[in-house]
Amino acid sequence: MTEPLSEFSLKNLISVRDRTNSLFKKRGIIFFRQAFNEPQEILAEQLESFHPIQDLHIERSDTPAFYEKITNSTKFQEAINKMIRVDTVKLQQQLQVFLREHKSSMPDDVADNLHIFLKYIVQFQRRAQMALRTSFEDCTDVSSVQDKARDVLTKVFKEGLITYVMPSLLEGLKQNPAFYKWVAGYFNDFLEQYGIYTIKLELNQEIDYDVLNPESPEVTDKEELHGKISDLLLLPYFFNDERYNGKALLCEGQCIGWKYEK
Helix, strand or coil: CCCCCCCCCHHHHHHHHHHHHHHHHHCCCCCCCCCCCCCCCCCHHHHHHCCHHHHHCCCCCCCCCHHHHCCCHHHHHHHHHHHHHHHHHHHHHHHHHHHHHHHHHCCHHHHHHHHHHHHHHHHHHHHHHHHCCCCCCCCCCHHHHHHHHHHHHHHHHHHHHHHHHHHHHHHHHHHCHHHHHHHHHHHHHHHHCCCEEECCCCCCCECCCCCEEEEEEEEECCHHHCCEEEEEEECCEEECCHHHCCCEEEECEEEEEEEECC
16 A cells, blocks of 8 residues: 655755765765855745845945045056956956866756856956046046046946846856856856945845836735835845945846735
8 A cells, every 4th residue: 555645845855965965975976066055954934035136146345346446547547457357357267167167067058158158258348448448637536536437337337247147147047056156156256356246135025216126017916015026137236435335326226016906
Protein backbone atom coordinates (compact mmCIF):
# COMPACT_ATOMS: atom_id res chain seq x y z
CA MET A 1 0.00 0.00 0.00
CA THR A 2 1.36 3.41 -0.97
CA GLU A 3 2.07 5.73 1.94
CA PRO A 4 0.47 9.20 1.78
CA LEU A 5 2.78 12.00 0.78
CA SER A 6 3.97 14.13 3.69
CA GLU A 7 3.81 17.91 3.53
CA PHE A 8 6.94 19.33 1.91
CA SER A 9 8.17 22.58 3.45
CA LEU A 10 10.98 25.02 2.72
CA LYS A 11 12.86 23.51 5.67
CA ASN A 12 12.65 20.06 4.02
CA LEU A 13 13.98 21.51 0.77
CA ILE A 14 16.99 23.10 2.46
CA SER A 15 17.71 19.82 4.29
CA VAL A 16 17.66 17.85 1.02
CA ARG A 17 19.94 20.42 -0.59
CA ASP A 18 22.47 20.22 2.25
CA ARG A 19 22.52 16.42 2.24
CA THR A 20 22.92 16.33 -1.54
CA ASN A 21 25.80 18.82 -1.41
CA SER A 22 27.53 16.74 1.28
CA LEU A 23 27.13 13.53 -0.73
CA PHE A 24 28.56 15.05 -3.91
CA LYS A 25 31.48 16.68 -2.08
CA LYS A 26 32.51 13.29 -0.65
CA ARG A 27 32.87 12.13 -4.25
CA GLY A 28 34.95 15.14 -5.26
CA ILE A 29 32.13 16.91 -7.09
CA ILE A 30 31.74 20.60 -6.38
CA PHE A 31 28.66 22.55 -7.41
CA PHE A 32 28.80 25.91 -9.15
CA ARG A 33 30.28 28.34 -6.65
CA GLN A 34 28.02 30.93 -5.10
CA ALA A 35 28.26 34.64 -5.90
CA PHE A 36 27.60 35.64 -2.30
CA ASN A 37 27.53 33.87 1.02
CA GLU A 38 24.20 32.19 1.59
CA PRO A 39 22.18 33.31 4.60
CA GLN A 40 22.30 30.91 7.51
CA GLU A 41 18.54 30.49 7.49
CA ILE A 42 15.82 31.44 5.04
CA LEU A 43 12.35 31.91 6.40
CA ALA A 44 9.36 31.11 4.21
CA GLU A 45 7.90 34.59 4.63
CA GLN A 46 11.23 36.11 3.55
CA LEU A 47 11.24 33.96 0.43
CA GLU A 48 7.73 35.07 -0.48
CA SER A 49 8.51 38.77 -0.07
CA PHE A 50 11.92 38.66 -1.79
CA HIS A 51 12.18 40.58 -5.05
CA PRO A 52 15.16 39.91 -7.39
CA ILE A 53 15.79 43.66 -7.65
CA GLN A 54 17.20 43.50 -4.12
CA ASP A 55 20.33 41.95 -5.67
CA LEU A 56 20.84 45.27 -7.47
CA HIS A 57 20.67 47.30 -4.27
CA ILE A 58 23.87 49.22 -3.46
CA GLU A 59 24.21 50.17 0.18
CA ARG A 60 25.27 53.74 0.85
CA SER A 61 28.90 53.84 2.01
CA ASP A 62 31.37 56.50 3.11
CA THR A 63 32.57 56.90 -0.47
CA PRO A 64 31.79 60.49 -1.55
CA ALA A 65 30.28 61.39 -4.89
CA PHE A 66 32.85 60.98 -7.65
CA TYR A 67 32.75 64.65 -8.65
CA GLU A 68 33.41 66.00 -5.13
CA LYS A 69 37.13 65.55 -5.82
CA ILE A 70 36.89 67.58 -9.02
CA THR A 71 37.95 71.19 -8.50
CA ASN A 72 38.84 72.30 -12.03
CA SER A 73 38.85 71.24 -15.67
CA THR A 74 42.15 69.38 -15.35
CA LYS A 75 40.86 67.25 -12.46
CA PHE A 76 37.74 66.47 -14.47
CA GLN A 77 39.80 65.31 -17.45
CA GLU A 78 41.98 63.12 -15.23
CA ALA A 79 38.97 61.53 -13.52
CA ILE A 80 37.13 60.75 -16.75
CA ASN A 81 40.27 59.33 -18.39
CA LYS A 82 40.80 57.01 -15.42
CA MET A 83 37.19 55.89 -15.69
CA ILE A 84 37.64 55.05 -19.37
CA ARG A 85 41.14 53.55 -19.34
CA VAL A 86 41.20 51.80 -15.95
CA ASP A 87 37.83 51.32 -14.25
CA THR A 88 35.73 50.24 -17.23
CA VAL A 89 38.57 48.07 -18.55
CA LYS A 90 38.60 46.24 -15.21
CA LEU A 91 34.84 45.69 -15.47
CA GLN A 92 35.23 44.35 -19.01
CA GLN A 93 37.96 41.96 -17.88
CA GLN A 94 35.82 40.68 -15.00
CA LEU A 95 32.97 39.83 -17.37
CA GLN A 96 35.30 38.28 -19.94
CA VAL A 97 36.98 36.06 -17.33
CA PHE A 98 33.60 35.04 -15.90
CA LEU A 99 32.36 34.18 -19.38
CA ARG A 100 35.47 32.19 -20.20
CA GLU A 101 35.56 30.24 -16.91
CA HIS A 102 31.88 29.26 -16.95
CA LYS A 103 31.13 29.02 -20.67
CA SER A 104 30.77 25.22 -20.55
CA SER A 105 28.03 25.33 -17.89
CA MET A 106 26.44 28.59 -18.99
CA PRO A 107 23.17 28.60 -20.97
CA ASP A 108 23.47 30.14 -24.41
CA ASP A 109 21.11 33.01 -23.60
CA VAL A 110 23.22 33.99 -20.58
CA ALA A 111 26.40 33.97 -22.67
CA ASP A 112 24.66 36.07 -25.34
CA ASN A 113 23.55 38.60 -22.73
CA LEU A 114 27.06 38.85 -21.30
CA HIS A 115 28.30 39.84 -24.75
CA ILE A 116 25.55 42.47 -24.86
CA PHE A 117 26.68 43.79 -21.46
CA LEU A 118 30.20 44.11 -22.84
CA LYS A 119 28.78 46.22 -25.68
CA TYR A 120 26.96 48.39 -23.13
CA ILE A 121 30.30 49.04 -21.43
CA VAL A 122 31.77 50.19 -24.74
CA GLN A 123 28.74 52.45 -25.17
CA PHE A 124 29.38 53.85 -21.69
CA GLN A 125 33.04 54.49 -22.55
CA ARG A 126 31.99 56.44 -25.63
CA ARG A 127 29.62 58.62 -23.62
CA ALA A 128 32.35 59.25 -21.07
CA GLN A 129 34.70 60.14 -23.93
CA MET A 130 32.18 62.72 -25.15
CA ALA A 131 32.07 64.20 -21.64
CA LEU A 132 35.74 65.17 -22.04
CA ARG A 133 34.54 67.99 -24.30
CA THR A 134 32.88 69.71 -21.34
CA SER A 135 33.97 73.31 -20.84
CA PHE A 136 34.22 74.84 -17.36
CA GLU A 137 35.01 78.37 -18.52
CA ASP A 138 31.71 79.70 -17.18
CA CYS A 139 32.33 78.24 -13.69
CA THR A 140 33.29 80.83 -11.08
CA ASP A 141 34.16 78.61 -8.12
CA VAL A 142 34.68 75.00 -7.03
CA SER A 143 31.00 74.50 -6.23
CA SER A 144 29.94 75.51 -9.75
CA VAL A 145 32.62 73.22 -11.22
CA GLN A 146 31.23 70.31 -9.20
CA ASP A 147 27.65 71.13 -10.15
CA LYS A 148 28.54 71.03 -13.84
CA ALA A 149 30.53 67.82 -13.36
CA ARG A 150 27.54 66.29 -11.56
CA ASP A 151 25.16 67.24 -14.39
CA VAL A 152 27.48 65.78 -17.02
CA LEU A 153 28.17 62.57 -15.08
CA THR A 154 24.49 62.12 -14.27
CA LYS A 155 23.79 61.91 -17.99
CA VAL A 156 26.76 59.60 -18.59
CA PHE A 157 25.77 57.10 -15.89
CA LYS A 158 22.02 57.33 -16.39
CA GLU A 159 21.83 57.18 -20.17
CA GLY A 160 25.05 55.29 -20.76
CA LEU A 161 24.68 52.49 -18.23
CA ILE A 162 21.93 52.37 -15.60
CA THR A 163 18.80 52.55 -17.76
CA TYR A 164 20.17 49.90 -20.13
CA VAL A 165 22.06 47.44 -17.95
CA MET A 166 19.99 47.32 -14.75
CA PRO A 167 16.62 46.37 -16.30
CA SER A 168 18.40 43.65 -18.31
CA LEU A 169 20.13 42.38 -15.17
CA LEU A 170 16.79 42.29 -13.35
CA GLU A 171 15.28 40.08 -16.04
CA GLY A 172 18.32 37.82 -15.83
CA LEU A 173 18.05 37.58 -12.05
CA LYS A 174 14.45 36.45 -12.41
CA GLN A 175 15.39 33.70 -14.87
CA ASN A 176 18.85 32.53 -13.84
CA PRO A 177 20.05 34.05 -10.56
CA ALA A 178 23.00 31.65 -10.14
CA PHE A 179 24.84 33.40 -12.98
CA TYR A 180 23.39 36.88 -12.88
CA LYS A 181 24.15 37.46 -9.20
CA TRP A 182 27.81 37.45 -10.13
CA VAL A 183 27.28 39.91 -12.96
CA ALA A 184 25.11 42.16 -10.78
CA GLY A 185 27.89 42.18 -8.19
CA TYR A 186 30.43 43.39 -10.75
CA PHE A 187 28.22 46.27 -11.90
CA ASN A 188 27.26 47.19 -8.33
CA ASP A 189 30.93 47.40 -7.32
CA PHE A 190 31.67 49.48 -10.39
CA LEU A 191 29.00 52.05 -9.51
CA GLU A 192 29.75 52.06 -5.79
CA GLN A 193 33.32 53.26 -6.31
CA TYR A 194 31.89 56.56 -7.63
CA GLY A 195 29.80 57.21 -4.53
CA ILE A 196 26.64 55.87 -6.20
CA TYR A 197 24.05 53.95 -4.20
CA THR A 198 20.38 52.99 -4.18
CA ILE A 199 17.65 52.96 -1.57
CA LYS A 200 16.01 49.69 -0.62
CA LEU A 201 12.36 49.40 -1.58
CA GLU A 202 9.80 46.73 -0.79
CA LEU A 203 6.63 45.63 -2.49
CA ASN A 204 3.41 47.13 -1.08
CA GLN A 205 5.09 50.14 0.47
CA GLU A 206 3.94 53.66 -0.34
CA ILE A 207 5.19 55.07 -3.64
CA ASP A 208 7.62 57.96 -3.14
CA TYR A 209 6.86 60.05 -6.21
CA ASP A 210 9.98 62.16 -5.65
CA VAL A 211 12.22 59.24 -6.58
CA LEU A 212 9.90 56.75 -8.30
CA ASN A 213 8.20 57.03 -11.67
CA PRO A 214 5.15 54.71 -11.69
CA GLU A 215 4.07 53.15 -14.96
CA SER A 216 0.64 51.78 -15.88
CA PRO A 217 -1.06 50.76 -12.62
CA GLU A 218 -2.24 47.29 -11.69
CA VAL A 219 -5.84 47.08 -10.57
CA THR A 220 -6.68 45.68 -7.12
CA ASP A 221 -9.88 45.24 -5.14
CA LYS A 222 -8.00 45.92 -1.90
CA GLU A 223 -8.41 49.57 -1.02
CA GLU A 224 -5.49 49.51 1.43
CA LEU A 225 -3.07 48.78 -1.43
CA HIS A 226 -4.02 51.85 -3.48
CA GLY A 227 -0.95 54.01 -4.21
CA LYS A 228 1.49 51.35 -3.09
CA ILE A 229 4.15 49.43 -5.05
CA SER A 230 2.90 46.42 -7.00
CA ASP A 231 6.20 45.67 -8.76
CA LEU A 232 9.69 47.18 -9.01
CA LEU A 233 11.37 47.72 -12.37
CA LEU A 234 14.34 49.95 -11.51
CA LEU A 235 15.69 51.24 -8.21
CA PRO A 236 16.38 54.97 -7.80
CA TYR A 237 20.10 55.81 -7.87
CA PHE A 238 21.84 58.61 -5.94
CA PHE A 239 25.21 60.29 -5.63
CA ASN A 240 26.52 60.49 -2.07
CA ASP A 241 26.92 64.28 -2.22
CA GLU A 242 27.27 65.90 1.21
CA ARG A 243 26.02 69.22 -0.21
CA TYR A 244 22.65 67.52 -0.69
CA ASN A 245 22.68 65.59 2.58
CA GLY A 246 24.23 62.67 0.74
CA LYS A 247 21.23 62.24 -1.54
CA ALA A 248 21.66 63.83 -4.98
CA LEU A 249 19.27 62.06 -7.34
CA LEU A 250 21.06 60.45 -10.27
CA CYS A 251 18.31 58.37 -11.82
CA GLU A 252 14.62 57.97 -10.92
CA GLY A 253 13.40 54.48 -10.18
CA GLN A 254 10.53 52.82 -11.99
CA CYS A 255 7.68 50.81 -10.57
CA ILE A 256 4.14 49.63 -11.13
CA GLY A 257 1.62 50.84 -8.57
CA TRP A 258 -1.63 49.43 -7.26
CA LYS A 259 -4.87 51.13 -8.27
CA TYR A 260 -7.98 50.41 -6.25
CA GLU A 261 -11.20 49.75 -8.15
CA LYS A 262 -14.42 48.39 -6.68
